Every structure is written in C-alpha cells, then in structure tokens.
Amino acid sequence: MHFDKLPINQKALTVNRELERAANGAIRAYDALKSKVGLRGRAAAYDDHAYEFVGGANETMRKKHYDKSLRLLWKAEAAAPWSSFKDATDGEKELMGMAERGMSADEKAARARISSAEFRALLDAEYTLAEKKAIVAILSAIGHGEAYAWLVSASTLTDVKSTGAKAAVTMQVVEEAKHFVVLRELIQAFGVDIPRQSAWEYLMLEGALKAKGLNKFFGMNVLVETIALNIFGLLSDKPGLEILRLFHLDESRHTALPDNYFKEFPMTAWEAKNPAARMSRLLMALPAVPLVFFLEAEAAEIGVDVFEFGGSIMRKAFTLADRAGFALPIPSKQLLAIFNSAFNAYCSLTREGHVWRDYASAETTRGAAEAAVEREIFGDPAHAA
Template structure:
C-alpha cells in the first residue's frame, strides 16, 4: 500500500467534500435544491438532535409491544408464520409472552462488560478501523430509513406496501442499534465520505421506484457485504441479525417486480441508465478511502470490492435495472481498473481476478447469501462475443 498516494487521495477527498457540501448548501439557501437528506453526519444524528426521550416513549415502546398474529389471531383462518422458534418455545412455557431479546442486546452495548470484551480483542487502531468502516453503513442506514419511507408512498398493492413498511421499521432499528453499538467503542465516528454522500443523495433524489436501485440493489448489498464480513468477529455477532435483514431487503426488488413488472421504458430509458451508472461509479473510489482501515483488519479492500461488484451487477442484471454499459462488460472493465490501481500502488502485484473473491464469513451467512443470489440466475446478459468486442475496444482506448 502506497502511504503517500493515500495521503494525497485523502486530501483530495476532503477538498472535493468541502466543494460539494458548500455547493449544495448554496443551492439550499437560494431555494433551488441542494442537500435533500435531513441528516447531520458530522454529529451522527438526524437534524434536530438525538431526542432520546421521544425515541424511548414511542420507538422502543412500539417494539416492546409489537404483537404477532400467529399468537393473537389464530382464529382468523390465515396461516400466519410470524413467530420465531425462540418465541414459540417461550410461549409453550409461559402464555403471557413478549420477547425482549433485542432490547437486551441494545442494553448490552452500554455495559462495562461489553467494553471490556472489545478492549480484550482489539487494539485502539483496530477499534478505530472497525468504527470507520461500519460508520459507512450507519450513515447509510439513516438514509435508507428516509429512502424506504418515500418508497412506501410509491409502492403498489397491499403486499408491496406491507413489505416496504417492514423495511422502514428495520432501517429505523438498524440505525438506532448501530449508533449505540459504535458509540460504545469509544472511538471517533467519522463523517460521510464524499463518495458515500454522492451515492446516498442521488438515491434519495431518485424518482419513484427507481429508488429501489440505489437503496436495495447498491446500498443494501454494500451493507450485507460488510455485515457478512464482520459478523463472525468478537463483539460484533449481532451483525449476523443485520445480515439476515439485509438479505430480505436485497431480495425485495426481484420479488416486487416479479409481481408488478417494470415497463420497457422504466428499464431502458437512456436517462435512467445513465443515472444508475452515476450512482454506481462514486462507490468505486470508496474502496480506496477504506483501504487503510481494511488493511488494519487484514482485509484487502479490492477483494471486498470485487465480491461486491459481482453481486451488485448480478442483481442489477436480473432485476432489469439496465445501464449504458452492460454489467458483464463493466465487471471486466472494473477488474482491469482494480489491477491497474494495484500495480501502481502495490509492489510486486500480479494480475488477479478480484471479481471472483468472496467476502462473506461463516457458514450460516454464506448459506443466506447463496439463497438470495440464487434468485437472480435468470438475468438477461449480452453475448460473450459482443461483450468481448466492447472490452477489447475499451482496453485499446485505455
């Protein structure tokens, strides 16, 4: 890893971040747009502050009092299956049931016992690296909460709205729990990187169900990848629960559009294809920004990126969110770009197929991802002959 290159890249990111933030702020002051998300990433809060008193009165209480139809409405004749195995076992032992497992998990993060656990397993440098990387998802969950709330308005059918409603609830849960988790590590929580800021703002500003692309196809796959990578680490086991939630979120577009297909224009609109590509591209330099933190944790950010790119484009292809450059071609182009970057910044680098890498750890999370991505096997692809011609042309230009 080239330290001088990374120092210069970090300086470039800070300058670009300042320019884009000030530009959006100026547009907002004169009322012609600007930043849409009412989220303060510098203070790790939504605009308006934490307001924990209101959260405890309504959000926490709503989760405590969340009732299950399998328990309370068995007489309806509908075969509800919304109880977990643990809840069923608990109901067998005691009739007045209501699980408090999640609340106990949340309380655990403020205890000295938990802090002692993470201090025993990680150095301060490793703790800060974990917080730096997971903060990407924590900030992203704040935006996913806002995005899914807007998608709820545009989703059609009772089932569609019910599915998105649960995603709104789970995004709220993810942000609240992740925030408590990261603050318990006693490390500075960094702001948005400009690359993530661009992805999230463009997702939030997308029209209608086009938000599914930025949120469920791109951002949720990044989240699932990071949760799948960290979920086996000491003190981070709860991320397996997040990983399971994200797998459902990733599967939502294919299930939704199987029932309510997109029109030809929604799939192939030149503007939509360009906009999708504009959301994907800022996620690539993000891999450079997190390379140092990933290296501290023994992870190659390019291998993680290759695994992520493969899954995102596989899903893009299947759902029908076409881009101006076909995913099979873009995958190879990015693999070439990754190798070019590695050759310039890493001594003795040999050409590697980064796109064949796998970032998920643990058998259970690997099984969940296999189940999710088996949904996307039937995607339409350009022929290998056409793809090869496009790639050869691109390599000659490069």
C-alpha cells in the same frame, strides 16, 4: 345482541344521505378530472371501492416480506443486552431467562447480560486502538447508510402499488429504523471518534434518496443493501459483533424486494431501458468505486484486501440489477471487467509484486451462516463472475 334503538327523523336522514351522495360524486369527479389533466387529484393511491390499495391485494409480496419479517423480527434487548433498549416482551424475557438457566457456567458468562461498561471492556480486550478505529470507519459507512435506508424506504412506501407491497416496504421501514438506532449504539461502544460520511458515501446515499420513483430500488435495495450485506458478512464473525448476523438476514430480505415486486408489477421497457434511467443508475453506482479505494487502509488493518471486498460487492450488485431488470449504459459484465482492470492497474502501481487477479470472483463474507444466505441469493461466487 339487543340494542335499545333510538328514534330518528326519516326525512332528515334522507336529506342527509342525499347531500353526502351529491358531494361525494362532485368531489370524486373533480379530483378525477384534476388527475386526468396532470394536476394533483386524489393524493392517496387508495381504492376505497375495493377496500384495497391501487394495485390490489398482492398477497405474494405480503407473505414473502411482511409476514416473514414479522416471523424473523428480533429485539435489541435480547440480541444486544448491553444496549439501552427495553423492547422485549415479558414472554421473550422469560425465554431469555430459561435459556440462561440451561447453560453451563462458561456459557452463561459468555452470554451473560453484560452491561454497557462490560461490553466496552470486551471490545477493549479484543481489539487494539487501530483495529477499533478501522472497524468503526467501515461500520459507520453503513451506519450512515442506515439513516438513508430509513428515509428511502419510507418514501418508496408511496411509490409501490398494492396492499401487499406496501406492507412489505413498511417492514423495511421498521427494520431500517431499528438498524439505525441499534448500530449507532454498537458503534458508539467502541469509544473512538465516529467519522462523518465520506464524500463518496454522501454522493451515493443522496443519489439514492433523490432517485425518481422506483429507481430508488436500484440505489437503495440493489446497491446500498449489497454494500451492507458485504460489511455485515465481513464483520459478523468477529468478537462482540455477532449481532450483525441479524442485520445481515434483514438486508438479505431487502435486496430481494425489487425482484419480487417487479414479478407482480413489471417495469415497462422504457422504465427499465431508457438512456436517461440507465445513466442515472450508473451515476448512483459510481461513487462506490472511489469508496473502495478510500477504505483500503481500514480493510487492511483487519486483514482484508479492499479490492476483494469491492469486487465481491460489485459482482453481487450487478447480479441483483440484472435480475430486477435495471439496465445500465453498458452490460454489467463489461462494467465488472472495467472495474476489475482499474483495481488491478492501481495495485500494480502501488503494491510490490502484484499479480493480476479476478477481484470480481472474490468473496469476503466470513460468517458461515452469512455465506450460506448469500449463496442462496447469488449462487456460488466461483461460477458467478
């Protein structure tokens, strides 16, 4: 490469450089001192010497989450052709066209790029009004949860150390944004009133957003994401709801984030086990219990015993909490037994001929592919409880 170099004044250059060096030294020393005495020094946990975020490269996290999320990134235009989204590339649209050309007339009709009106008609044909209301009540619980998942993951981005972990959480932010906007259109397509957050959802999600530091991983990635996994796993095999498979896959990656992060940056014993942190986690989790009772009628409408649903959420959430090292005020096995007894006590009072059963070993994930994904994460439910 040949550049026509311009003349410069060497003396002015030297003064300029020296001035910068002195200013840089003074600014850095001032900010370092402020940080040392507990005032806000440098705001970014960024190491410009190493050209890396504080915590280093952490390529393991980047490969496990950022790279994998990009490999599995799905577009709403392809997965929900009835939606308003236009996010597919020309190449993806061409592939969609090619796939359709290879289909039989019946397959084409099933897969056809149905319009919003046709999708609504499909839902009307498949479900009664009561079933639509029940599905919307259950789905909107996690629909509101997606709004919080978006906000919580965005704030976790500043809490995690290392370039790799920040890249990983960035993909969660992108995926939660997509979950919120796409799920919103799916729920609206049912054409029934969408309930606001119940008191229990409100308390749980506000608790996760207000949690300090990486306790947000417990509130969101362990607790709320496990509820999301269970809801998507329950509904993904139902007509018109097949897109929830893709949500389920994304959430399964999000539930693995805390454990993978703590492998690189373990919590201190104090962070994991101090009494205040244990109690704050239990308080975040407690609203999930009345939420289970609250959804009994809606679950029953689509043929699901809500206590089986709740028991399977709790078993999975406690498995993830133990794996990540999030201690609770009492061991998770005992907590599981307490909730199981509460469910059974309620059922023996309200259901005729109730026979005691172990709700903690129940499984309500119906999709075969989703069950396989969960077995990989949680093991076999029959042996887990």
